[in-house]
Amino acid sequence: MARVYDVFDDYYPHPMPLDAEEQLPEPEALESAGSAESGAHAIVLAPPPAMGAACGHGSGLRVTFENVRYTVAHSSKKGSKLQLLRGLTGEFDPGQMCAIVGPSGCGKTTFLDLLAGRKTQGQLTGSIYYGASKPSRQLLRRYVGYVEQQDTLVDTLTVFEMLMYTAALKRPRTEGRAAKLAAAEALIGKLALEICRDTRIGSALKRGISGGQAKRTNIAIALITDARVLLLDEPTSGLDSFTSNEVMQTVKALCKDGTTIATTIHSPTSYTFGLFDRLMVMLAGRVVYFGTTQRAMLDYFVGHCGARQPTVGDNLVEWLMDFAITQERQGAADALADVYDNSGLAKAAALAVESTIWAERERLERSVSLRSVHMASLAGAKEGWLAAATGSGAYVTPAWWTLGSLMWHRTSRNYRSWSYVLPRVFDKLAFAITVVILYWGIGNDFAIGNVPNVAALLYLCMSNPAWSAVNFGSHVLNDRTLYIREQHDGMYRPTVYIAWKMLDELTLQLLVSWGVNAMIFYGCQLQGSFLFFHLGMFTMTMNAISLGYAIAGVSPSTDVATPATASVLTLMLILSGFMIKESSIPIFLRWFVKVNLMHYMWGGMMINQFENGSGIIASVGGTKVLNYYGLNGASKWNLLGAAYGSFAFWSIMAWAALSFVRVHRR
């Protein structure tokens, strides 16, 4: 029968010398070191590198976590709490790649989310440090790249454009295009993306780059700020074993410049497993092993936990996961975690954590007399490595630059896509053609029997742009995963995002609407001012966008937003004063007519059509028409002004919804 170490060697083609540093420390040595305060630094499994290497720009940043516990309110059991993480302690070292493994639901993603500062609920206790600092939002955005499980890319951009777009919003504005270009090209090289550099990313329905290339592009955008820490959540999920190996090999190569890497991974191939320097095994929110991936790991599980010896034919990763999951299913997760907590490994990890925090603080205090984390950050800034994190706010670029970049990198690229342009032009054109065919020349027919037809035409003209609120809302919701990721990455403020989305939609509408509105106005021979007619139609589109965004902002999904928007619009259309005269509406609902945008704009259009009609409508007179509909005495320009007020109101609602309403919880 093959000995376990032979099996190990058979599995790993990589040279993995078993040096003294990777041996399990003797428990007695640890105990004696731990008891003597002065000896605390004598035993550290992975001693901190020289300070410059640990913290300087171009090197890594050690991630240290101490007794991390995380509790959330139970989503299905009201009033009860659930502790998802239970006392995680350890550190991820610069220049090393650590695998976090464990059965599904053991808390791996929760842990990474916490490290990356992306949890929006729950209670965290314990400490997390990046170098010597507790992670500020700025530090996380500047120095930590987080690659989430799902790809969040812009399907209309090429890989190169995606990187340049991200660079424009995540790197300092002042550094110039050449530096951004160099950073993008360097990452394309590092992540072996040359072959798809100019390929559109595409979507599930319209294939562009491959799954592995998409994953590597996600990694590249996480690194565009020269991130010193890279956290990856299941980077190989959905990839075949060859592509998984390729992706992880590329990731591993990033360790060379000192990047600190931690990744959750479900079923690494043997090859990929061999690329990891460290392994953290989790069960039910606790650590059951944190150490080397080498022979000592086998010794630990066989010797301390009662795992069977692996034999030839065993895949070591499967062997480990089979053991861990079986133990969990048998309710032995806590027992295994207790064994780990009492082991030399856990004690060494705790000492290493203490040592790191102490040493980093001492270093900072040496450079300037410091007391607070804020001051510590300033000391870092003095040395250069935290300059951007502390020197700027939560967002790297000013609002005007962000807006310009979004217009340039996103909006202008939209026009390359027929699927973007055609539906937006076609729906306006189709409406205009239909209306012109049905109502040809009607505006110039002054017979009394024609008045309801003209009123109906104007009502249709108002309601058509209003209905597009349903589409606009779904555009925001389709973008939501990307929006959330880019928000976390500090790429734009919600105000800028809303302003950009509106400009994005309105730019094309502005171009198209002049033509189609002129077709309707002159084809149907409507009366009054064309400018007013056009502004009225355009204002309705603006309102539809802001209304759609406001409702989408508080809706968890399109399934909720679409019927909600349709209901609001239906109410507006019914109570506009056209379908039911205001005087016939029950008194308790009449207030709605007064705040109803449709009432204002349809009323304004009616006044525009009939205000000069007293001489031209032979039998009835324009004033009487307006009287009949309850529109006498109003000024069409005031009504237009009210519609702009409504736009401002819905825009503020949309901004507030995106800024303050957390429909996504993690």
Ligand SMILES: Nc1ncnc2c1ncn2[C@@H]1O[C@H](COP(=O)(O)OP(=O)(O)OP(=O)(O)O)[C@@H](O)[C@H]1O
């Ligand atoms: N509010 C909550 N109420 C109840 N359970 C929750 C809540 N939030 C998270 N959980 C549970 O916490 C566990 C940890 O989830 P997490 O996504 O971190 O697991 P994971 O190890 O990353 O799983 P996977 O490998 O499948 O991605 C899951 O079982 C999840 O269902």
